[in-house]
Amino acid sequence: MKVQVLGTGCAKCKQLLANAEQAVREAGAPAEVEKVEDIQAILKFGVMTTPALAIDGKVKASGRVLSPQEIRKLLTV
């Protein structure tokens, strides 16, 4: 499983990255968390508002900082 945090490096993006890492740790899921900072790469996901979260290449949320609990729910689906 691949969890990607899309964002150009603002404070909200860092918060989302931290939340994603926490969620993966707590869920004990075999997932790697990756940060995508390149604007062109972010646009390939079709995201217009950062930060966004993608799991296995699919965008799950954009423009919001999801809580670790919300991310955990997405991980277990």
Add this chain to the structure above:
Amino acid sequence: MGRFVKGDIGGAGCCGAPPAERKRVGAGHWPLLLLAAAAWWLLYRHLAGIAGFLTYGALRLTRGARLGASVEFFLFEVPKVLMLLTLIVFGVGIIRSFFTPERTRRILAGRRESVGNVLAALLGVVTPFCSCSAVPLFLGFVEAGIPLGVTFSFLVAAPMVNEVALVLLFGMFGWKVAGLYLATGLLVAMAAGWIIGRLHLERHVEEWVYQVRMGAGAEESGPLTRTERLARGREAVREVVGRVWPYVVAGIAVGAGIHGYVPEGLMASFMGKSAWWAVPAAVALGVPMYSNAAGIVPVVQALMEKGAALGTALAFMMSVIALSLPEMIILRRVLKPRLIATFVAVVATGILLVGWVFNAVL
């Protein structure tokens, strides 16, 4: 390709880290919501009495003295503005849960310019937007074939007409001034976008922008439930009120000092109606300032009490919020300097006219 800016762009804007998540109370409790609304209303109606009692009863300050006037002003305005802010931000958070940038993009795609400018400005108010997302949003709009001028109408309206400024203006000046601000803000956004469209500046957008192809985006997850929308409202309160309250308190503290200690009419000579240069000076001062509307409104209100003119104050407010240096730096990635300069010049001119017209008419 444009220069990439790394790192944060400062604490005052929406790009700051949100406050830590707190435990959520179970959502969807309508009785609880009604109870909260009733308590809000009861407390709000008695704020003046409470402030008076605290100032002259509990603190035993002398009625009519300078210190008393300042303290009463502070004790009344701080809770009043924060309560209004909480209520409105909650409501706006719920309204915004009905709009997404993706949806706005779909609505605007394929619109003619004039209609598009009007729609874009209106959508700019209700679409959730943060200047740190200005670049992906701009690219998304361009990719959908939305005209440059229409995109600019959105980019001007989104930061200019914001709920924090409206609440503060409503709380400290009344609904007329807040309404004027909303109407003229929209008008400036529509007109500025239309003019930028007429100037045909497409070649001053960085070339790589036109090569961008966007992916599919988030999968449509269906409409949100009522509980989720309420949660978005609470999220907005935590994020916005959590961020701006120190500015509100600081601004009102300075305002309270002016209220009690600055003599009547002092401001009339250099911020009054007769000083034509006051408006351009206010705009020039406001442009480099960033997003501190929350702290500035109370100060401006106190200055106006001492004779400053409304048009000058409005122009100052608008230039602080609508045009900011960090946003220009962010937009530099996709726009060439000439287009940024034109953007600033057109919007600043619009604000200038608003200031002069109000000083002349009111």
